[in-house]
Amino acid sequence: MQIENLFSTLWSQYIKLTPQAFDIKKLFLQTQTKAIINDHIALRTLSHKRCNIDVLAKFFITLGYEKKDYYDFQSKKLDAHHFIHKNLKYPKVFISELKIEEFDKETQDILNSLVSKIPKDILNKSALLSSSRHWDISYKTYKSLYAKSEYAAWFYVFGYCANHFTIFVNDLEKFDTLESVNTFLKNNGYKLNDTGGEIKGNKEVFLEQSSTLAQIIPIKFIDGTYDIPSCFYEFAKRYTNIDDDLYQGFVMSSADKIFESTNLR
Ligand code: NI
Numbered sequence: 001m002q003i004e005n006l007f008s009t010l011w012s013q014y015i016k017l018t019p020q021a022f023d024i025k026k027l028f029l030q031t032q033t034k035a036i037i038n039d040h041i042a043l044r045t046l047s048h049k050r051c052n053i054d055v056l057a058k059f060f061i062t063l064g065y066e067k068k069d070y071y072d073f074q075s076k077k078l079d080a081h082h083f084i085h086k087n088l089k090y091p092k093v094f095i096s097e098l099k100i101e102e103f104d105k106e107t108q109d110i111l112n113s114l115v116s117k118i119p120k121d122i123l124n125k126s127a128l129l130s131s132s133r134h135w136d137i138s139y140k141t142y143k144s145l146y147a148k149s150e151y152a153a154w155f156y157v158f159g160y161c162a163n164h165f166t167i168f169v170n171d172l173e174k175f176d177t178l179e180s181v182n183t184f185l186k187n188n189g190y191k192l193n194d195t196g197g198e199i200k201g202n203k204e205v206f207l208e209q210s211s212t213l214a215q216i217i218p219i220k221f222i223d224g225t226y227d228i229p230s231c232f233y234e235f236a237k238r239y240t241n242i243d244d245d246l247y248q249g250f251v252m253s254s255a256d257k258i259f260e261s262t263n264l265r
Helices: 003-017 019-029 053-062 105-116 120-124 126-130 139-148 150-158 178-187 252-262
Strands: 038-046 065-073 078-085 092-098 162-168 200-202 207-211 216-221 224-229 232-238
Touching: 003 019, 003 038, 003 126, 003 162, 019 162, 019 232, 038 053, 038 105, 038 150, 038 232, 053 065, 053 078, 053 092, 053 126, 065 092, 065 252, 092 150, 105 139, 105 150, 120 126, 139 150, 139 224, 150 252, 162 252, 178 207, 178 232, 200 252, 207 252, 232 252
Parallel strands: 038 092, 162 232
Antiparallel strands: 038 162, 065 078, 078 092, 200 207, 207 232, 216 224
């Protein structure tokens, strides 16, 4: 699969789960003549060897991506890597995984049973990345997972899809600052994730990020339909580093707060 096809498949799936992203992109497109550039996407998975970061990453590596920095989000029991294409016009890819072995036996059993339900043949195909979930879901299990890990509960419901896309603010024609982007979003009725402040990071760490709160959508569980947070849209402004290159990495303390965009409020 070509890179463009892969991202357009992920985008189509993402805007079904997060119609606000389609609407927000349209709002920004109305302010400018050029296309909107995507800074990065993020994917979530579990640390099991059948479906861990490396399993998801291999589809990107085949397409010319390289593995970059490692991040360890200890309190969330997550680790992550980001991947960059040598052609910087392609979005960076941030893949995180939940460390199954750090949970109690009951939670481990639930998570391992999810992994066992992913069909073997899809694990070798890039279609895995947008394959959603491969198991039935109950609200009871969702709530019990949520009590242990928001990430586990989110993955249980949504499985494989882009958790977020990210507008590259530097390339917007009418917005010079992330503040002005945030004001535009709020004026249009969108709620932002304000955990740790609306803007995470600063010029000194070469990256500023903000995000909407994940859109609440109705999800059909086997024991009823409930409204829960799906995916969100992120906005990133990058600064040049000491070598005068535009910084291409991520900032742990900011990413830690961005994860919380999918929290129940
Ligand atoms: Ni992100």
